[in-house]
Structure formats: structure tokens, C-alpha cells
Amino acid sequence: MSLQLSVARLSLGETTLVQDLHLDVPPGAVHTVMGDSGSGKSSLLAAVCGTLAPVFRFEGKVTLHGRRIDTLPTEARRVGILFQDDLLFAHMTVRENLLFAVPPGPRGEREAAVAQALADLELPGFAHADPATLSGGQRARVSLMRALLAQPQALLLDEPFSRLDAALRQRMRDFVFATVRARGIPVLLVTHDEADVADPARLTRLTRL
Amino acid sequence: MATALRPVNLRTLWLPALLALAVAVPVAWAAVSAMAAALDGAAWRGLWQQPQWPRALAMTLWTGLAATALSVALSAWVLSLSFPGALWQRVVQALPPMLAVPHAAFAIGLAFLIAPSGWLLRAVSPWATGFDAPPPWPTTQDPWGLGLIAVLVAKEVPFLLWAAATQLQREDTGLRWARELDAARSMGYTPQRAWWRVLWPQLWPRLAGPLVAVLAYSLTVVDMALVIGPQGPPTLAVLAWQWLLDADAAVNAQGAAAAWLLAGVVAVLAGTLWALRHAAHWRARWTAGSRGHSARRHAAPGAPLIALAALYGGVMLALALGSLAGAWPFPQLWPRQWGLQAWQSVAASAATLWTTLALAALSALTALAWAVAWLECAPPAWDSRLRRLVYLPLLLPSVLWVVGLHRLTLAWGLDARFAGLWLAHSLAAAPYVLIALSPAYLGFDPRYAQVAASLRKSRFTFLARVKWPLLRASLLAALAVGFAVSVAQYLPTLFVGAGRFNTVTTEAVTLASGAQRPLTAAYAWLQWLLPALVFALAAWAGRPRRFAKGHP
Numbered sequence: 001m002s003l004q005l006s007v008a009r010l011s012l013g014e015t016t017l018v019q020d021l022h023l024d025v026p027p028g029a030v031h032t033v034m035g036d037s038g039s040g041k042s043s044l045l046a047a048v049c050g051t052l053a054p055v056f057r058f059e060g061k062v063t064l065h066g067r068r069i070d071t072l073p074t075e076a077r078r079v080g081i082l083f084q085d086d087l088l089f090a091h092m093t094v095r096e097n098l099l100f101a102v103p104p105g106p107r108g109e110r111e112a113a114v115a116q117a118l119a120d121l122e123l124p125g126f127a128h129a130d131p132a133t134l135s136g137g138q139r140a141r142v143s144l145m146r147a148l149l150a151q152p153q154a155l156l157l158d159e160p161f162s163r164l165d166a167a168l169r170q171r172m173r174d175f176v177f178a179t180v181r182a183r184g185i186p187v188l189l190v191t192h193d194e195a196d197v198a199d200p201a202r203l204t205r206l207t208r209l
Numbered sequence: 210m211a212t213a214l215r216p217v218n219l220r221t222l223w224l225p226a227l228l229a230l231a232v233a234v235p236v237a238w239a240a241v242s243a244m245a246a247a248l249d250g251a252a253w254r255g256l257w258q259q260p261q262w263p264r265a266l267a268m269t270l271w272t273g274l275a276a277t278a279l280s281v282a283l284s285a286w287v288l289s290l291s292f293p294g295a296l297w298q299r300v301v302q303a304l305p306p307m308l309a310v311p312h313a314a315f316a317i318g319l320a321f322l323i324a325p326s327g328w329l330l331r332a333v334s335p336w337a338t339g340f341d342a343p344p345p346w347p348t349t350q351d352p353w354g355l356g357l358i359a360v361l362v363a364k365e366v367p368f369l370l371w372a373a374a375t376q377l378q379r380e381d382t383g384l385r386w387a388r389e390l391d392a393a394r395s396m397g398y399t400p401q402r403a404w405w406r407v408l409w410p411q412l413w414p415r416l417a418g419p420l421v422a423v424l425a426y427s428l429t430v431v432d433m434a435l436v437i438g439p440q441g442p443p444t445l446a447v448l449a450w451q452w453l454l455d456a457d458a459a460v461n462a463q464g465a466a467a468a469w470l471l472a473g474v475v476a477v478l479a480g481t482l483w484a485l486r487h488a489a490h491w492r493a494r495w496t497a498g499s500r501g502h503s504a505r506r507h508a509a510p511g512a513p514l515i516a517l518a519a520l521y522g523g524v525m526l527a528l529a530l531g532s533l534a535g536a537w538p539f540p541q542l543w544p545r546q547w548g549l550q551a552w553q554s555v556a557a558s559a560a561t562l563w564t565t566l567a568l569a570a571l572s573a574l575t576a577l578a579w580a581v582a583w584l585e586c587a588p589p590a591w592d593s594r595l596r597r598l599v600y601l602p603l604l605l606p607s608v609l610w611v612v613g614l615h616r617l618t619l620a621w622g623l624d625a626r627f628a629g630l631w632l633a634h635s636l637a638a639a640p641y642v643l644i645a646l647s648p649a650y651l652g653f654d655p656r657y658a659q660v661a662a663s664l665r666k667s668r669f670t671f672l673a674r675v676k677w678p679l680l681r682a683s684l685l686a687a688l689a690v691g692f693a694v695s696v697a698q699y700l701p702t703l704f705v706g707a708g709r710f711n712t713v714t715t716e717a718v719t720l721a722s723g724a725q726r727p728l729t730a731a732y733a734w735l736q737w738l739l740p741a742l743v744f745a746l747a748a749w750a751g752r753p754r755r756f757a758k759g760h761p
Contacts (some may be wrong), residue, residue, distance in 0.1 A: 073394075075395075075397050075403075150397060
């Protein structure tokens with residue numbers, strides 16, 4: 001059960017960004033994609049997530065656990081995404097941000113899932129906090145937990161550690177990689193930083209074509 | 210802002226002080242004069258004894274609140290269908306021509322469309338309706354105020370979309386919100402559900418200001434209500450205006466009291482709306498967890514935009530056609546005879562056109578010169594304080610503001626003089642010009658000034674050779690805004706000018722209640738055409754410089 005990506009061509013107008021790329025990310029594995037600016041790393045993630053702008057053209061196939069998903073709308077793909085910015089919703093408390101991600105169900109179960117998530121994050125007293133009052137690391141962890149609470153079957157990380165300071169970056173890496181490994185979620189990670197590479201055997205370097 | 214770089218120097222404060230006084234004195238004078246009108250006990254007693262005011266107030270509340278609620282709902286719906294994406298870009302591109310159509314001209318054009326003898330009914334008669342004569346339907350000036358509500362909604366939806374665009378087109382919030390929507394969709398939310406739960410709760414508090422403006426305008430509008438609003442009873446603003454025009458001083462004072470009553474109603478409702486923007490209720494409902502149905506996608510997300518554009522196109526076409534129509538028996542779709550008589554009449558009364566152009570040009574230039582000078586040299590603390598006063602003409606009901614303005618021009622000996630009109634139009638244009646110019650002017654990179662200074666250029670050289678050329682498009686756009694505001698002035702022109710000065714707007718609104726439909730249409734068209742030409746000219750003159758392609 002894995003995330004499989006087969007790109008015949010990913011282009012912007014006449015410019016080819018990615019060509020003949022095949023990735024197979026097993027559950028719990030983190031596959032890293034590196035490359036120069038403009039080499040199509042983030043566009044590759046957008047193609048997997050289904051948020052590619054219409055000016056791009058994706059020719060290829062994305063399957064998740066054997067199910068083809070690139071023809072589905074974003075909301076039906078069950079692929080979570082984390083960006084450089086934590087993108088916590090500014091109009092919601094920490095608890096409301098997490099609750100937003102929990103799938104529909106009995107209110108008690110949804111609340112319990114959020115309480116457990118806050119405990120896992122070691123932020124039990126922050127349920128009603130304004131996200132803006134959290135530290136950078138706390139916000140990044142809440143953002144990851146929010147993505148996980150939606151029960152994604154794959155996770156895309158678009159330079160999620162780049163805005164953190166060096167010490168925090170290492171702690172967040174450990175936290176993220178341990179969490180996705182424990183949950184068996186395949187992860188595609190885009191980064192500029194060699195230190196982010198979780199497994200050198202699972203590394204793809206994109207170059208400008 | 211360049212001024213932020215300079216230490217405050219008392220010797221340099223004389224110019225901002227002078228500029229502040231130039232606006233503060235007349236605005237404060239007019240405001241205090243209007244306030245004095247509220248102290249007339251006899252006027253209030255006269256008002257309470259009038260049997261019309263309770264029904265007029267009820268009509269005002271109905272039309273104002275219904276128009277505001279519908280405008281907000283429709284704007285939010287259009288936004289939810291279009292942002293982000295290519296359709297939203299088309300919406301943004303379609304807004305300026307819609308915003309450029311003056312309210313009164315739009316009301317007149319819509320009346321031409323939906324009147325019993327209007328174009329819409331002609332298009333389906335007699336084959337679908339069986340009518341070979343106009344039916345006795347109250348489609349305009351209807352007693353329920355539906356026509357007025359329709360015109361207000363059609364005019365306010367583009368304004369609210371434009372206000373939303375100023376937030377959504379910002380680099381910081383726009384990109385962030387588009388990504389937040391992506392994040393919500395990656396959690397399984399449909400685009401529409403994600404929009405309502407993630408974006409709208411963040412956007413709407415930022416639209417509270419424009420929303421209050423829409424509410425205040427809908428409750429206090431006079432010119433549109435005169436054209437298409439109910440007459441028995443009219444809205445409170447129209448009733449107050451009719452009393453203000455009365456020759457009897459007692460009735461006149463009663464009109465001022467009615468204007469104050471209207472101001473009180475607006476203040477209460479606007480205050481309530483403002484307080485609601487951060488109410489916890491709006492947030493609490495957004496996290497129920499339901500994702501929406503992915504299959505239930507809107508079949509034609511562009512339909513509302515097309516409908517709105519078609520309405521504006523239909524209105525402008527109806528005006529153009531109406532101005533050229535000769536004999537036009539019902540139910541013929543096209544006039545039997547075409548003619549230029551209406552336009553010949555317009556040309557024959559060229560003074561109206563020249564008065565309009567002169568007033569608009571002078572007022573816009575005055576407001577622009579003042580705004581540039583103010584933004585250039587006012588200390589920031591002064592700026593934020595003076596703006597409260599400069600924006601007063603926008604916040605007060607127009608029918609109340611005009612009372613104060615009239616007393617001001619009487620006291621200064623400018624009543625029924627061109628100079629009085631110039632002052633009235635300049636004070637009306639100033640806040641709009643300031644609002645239009647501020648973002649570009651205050652956002653100008655102060656390092657340019659440092660670079661120019663390091664090149665031993667004087668401040669004036671920097672302004673004339675660097676800053677103003679770089680801001681040329683914004684300066685010209687602000688000038689066009691001031692011009693358009695002046696052209697659209699109805700109440701101040703009539704009241705301060707004592708009926709001695711006609712502009713295309715006063716002519717169009719006055720003629721709208723008569724039978725000279727081609728002439729009405731011609732003036733209404735001019736009311737749109739003049740600002741549109743100036744906007745086009747500003748866009749052309751402000752276009753980016755084209756450089757010759759470099760040689761290898």
C-alpha cells in the first residue's frame with residue numbers, strides 16, 4: 001500500500017519542468033525531492049494534491065493504495081499537505097483548527113480526538129489559545145497534527161522546516177518522521193536542505209530541463 | 210512614507226497646518242451647522258405631527274436592510290463560486306466598468322428596461338404576454354420599494370466585490386488564503402464548503418467598513434430613490450429632501466429634523482453591524498466537520514457574473530437606444546423612428562455640459578492637489594486624526610450633510626455661486642481621492658528618496674522626476690475618481706447652487722420624473738460617459754512606459 005507517482009511530463013506552457021519520473025513511496029517512508037528553484041518541485045506536489053494551476057499541464061498518473069487519484073478533485077484524494085507556512089486559520093482557536101480537520105462523527109468522539117491530539121502535542125492547555133500566540137515550533141506541530149487528524153492516506157511536505165531555526169528544525173524533523181512512520185503514511189518531502197533527507201536511498205534530484 | 214524619515218520640525222509644520230485647516234474648517238463648520246439644526250424644538254414637534262414619517266421610516270428600513278442583506282448574500286455567493294481561479298480574475302476585470310456607472314444613470318436605465326412600456330416587456334410582447342398596450346403594472350416607483358431594492362443591489366454587489374478584491378488581491382492575504390483553501394480541501398472539504406468555513410469568516414470582518422457604507426448608502430440615498438423608489442410614502446431621505454426644498458422655513462426645519470432622525474437610525478444600525486463583525490457566533494458554527502458533497506458542484510459558476518454583466522449591458526444599451534428613439538409605439542421592440550433631437554437639445558444647452566465639466570475638473574484637481582500635498586507633508590499622527598473629519602461627508606446622510614453645507618455657503622456668502630459649488634464638490638471629492646491615492650502614496654518605497662538624496666537631488670527634483678512619475682497611474686486614477694464623484698453630485702449641486710446651476714446629473718434626475726424619455730436617456734448616458742472618458746484617458750496616460758527592445 002503506497003503512493004505511486006508516474007510523470008510522463010509536467011509542463012508550464014512550452015517549458016517542460018519534469019519528465020519521465022517514477023516514484024514509489026511505501027507506507028511510513030519519506031521520499032525526498034530536491035532541486036533548484038524553478039525545477040518543478042512544488043508543482044510536482046501540487047499535481048499529486050490536485051491544486052495545480054490551470055497554466056500547468058500534468059501528463060501522468062498518481063495512485064494511492066492502488067487507487068488512481070489524479071482524476072479526483074483535491075478533497076476526494078485523501079492527500080494531506082503542509083506548506084512552509086503553518087497556515088493555521090487565524091479566525092479559529094487551536095482547538096477549532098484541529099476540530100476542523102476531524103472527519104464528521106459524533107461530537108464526543110470528535111472532541112476526544114482533538115483532546116488526544118493536544119495531549120500528543122504536549123499542548124493540553126492551549127486548546128482555546130489564539131494560534132498567533134504560539135511559538136513557531138508549536139504552530140508547526142499543530143499544523144502537522146491538523147493534517148493528520150483529517151486521516152490522510154499520504155502526506156506532502158512542501159519545505160515545512162525551512163522557516164524554523166536550526167535547533168527546532170531537527171526536533172520537528174524527528175517529530176514528523178516518527179509520527180508518519182508510526183502511522184504508516186507515505187510522505188513526499190520537497191526541500192532545499194540536505195539535512196532534511198530522511199533516507200538517502202529515497203532521494204530524487206530534479207534539474208532544470 | 211517619506212515623511213516618516215524626517216524628524217518633526219516645527220518650522221516645517223506650517224504647510225500641513227494650513228492644509229489641515231483648509232479642509233477641517235469648512236467640514237467642521239458644515240457639521241456644526243447641521244448639528245445646530247437638531248436643536249430646533251419646533252422642527253421636531255412639527256416632524257412628530259406629520260403622519261408620513263413613520264411609514265417613510267418603515268419603508269427606509271425595509272428597502273435599506275433588504276438591499277444590504279441581498280447585496281452581501283449575492284457578493285458572498287459570487288466570491289464562493291469564483292475565488293481563487295481564472296473566474297475570479299474575470300470578475301475583477303469586470304468590476305471597474307460596472308463601478309463607473311453612476312447610481313442615478315443606472316436607476317434611469319433600469320427604469321427604461323423594466324417599465325411597463327420598457328424594453329423587457331417589449332421583447333416578449335405580444336407573442337408571450339398578449340399585451341398590445343403597456344400593462345398598468347407598478348414596476349417602477351412601486352409601492353413596495355422592490356425597484357429601489359433591485360437597483361441598490363445591482364449597484365452595491367460590484368462595490369462589495371471590489372472591496373473584497375482589495376483584500377483578496379493583496380500579496381500577503383490573497384496567497385495565504387488561497388493556500389488555506391488548498392489545505393482545507395486536502396482535508397476533504399469541497400471548494401464551496403472550504404470557502405464558507407475558512408475564508409468567509411476571515412474576510413467578512415475586513416469588509417465591515419464597506420458593509421457599513423453600503424447600509425448607510427442604502428438607507429439614505431435620494432437621487433436613485435427619486436427616480437425609481439416608492440412615492441406613497443417615499444423613503445425618509447426623500448421625504449426630508451422634499452421638505453428641505455420647501456419654501457416655508459418651518460417645513461424646511463422639519464426636513465432638517467427628519468435628516469437627523471435618519472442619521473440616528475443609520476448610526477444605530479451601522480453601530481450594530483460594526484459590533485457584530487467579531488461576534489463569537491460567526492466562528493462557533495464553522496467547525497461541525499461536514500465536508501459537503503463533492504459531486505454537487507455548481508453547474509455554471511460564471512452564471513452570476515454573466516447575469517450581472519448582462520444587466521449592466523442591458524441598462525446602458527437601453528439608455529443609448531432611448532436617447533436615439535423617436536416614435537416608438539408599444540409593443541415594437543425597436544423604435545419606428547430614430548432621431549438626434551435629444552442630443553441636439555443637449556448640445557443646445559451646452560452651458561449644462563460646460564458647468565459639469567468645469568466643476569468636475571476644478572474639484573478633482575483641487576482634491577488631488579490637496580491630497581498629494583497632505584500625504585507628502587502631514588505627520589502620520591495628524592493624518593489619522595484629520596481623516597476622521599475628511600471622511601465625515603461619507604459618514605453623514607447626504608441629506609443631512611447638505612443642510613450643513615448650505616448653511617456654510619450662506620454664512621460665507623457663497624450661496625448660489627459657482628465658488629460655493631466648487632467648495633461643495635471639492636469637499637465631496639476629497640475623501641474619495643484620498644482613499645484612492647493613499648495605498649500607492651503611502652506604500653511608496655522610501656529608499657527611493659534616500660537614493661535621490663544620495664545623488665544630491667533636491668526634494669522637489671525627487672518629487673517631480675522620480676516619485677510623481679512613478680506614481681503617475683495612481684495620481685491619474687485618483688483624479689478620475691474625483692472627477693466621477695463631482696459629476697455624480699446631485700443634492701449639493703441643487704441645494705448649494707439654489708437651482709441656478711444645472712449639471713448632467715441634476716438634469717437627468719429632474720427629467721426622469723417627466724415624459725421626455727429621449728432627453729432623460731441622453732443626460733443619463735452623459736452622466737456615465739463623461740467619467741468613463743476621463744477614466745479611459747487616465748488609464749491611457751498612466752500606462753507603463755514602453756522601452757525599446759535592447760540590442761544584443
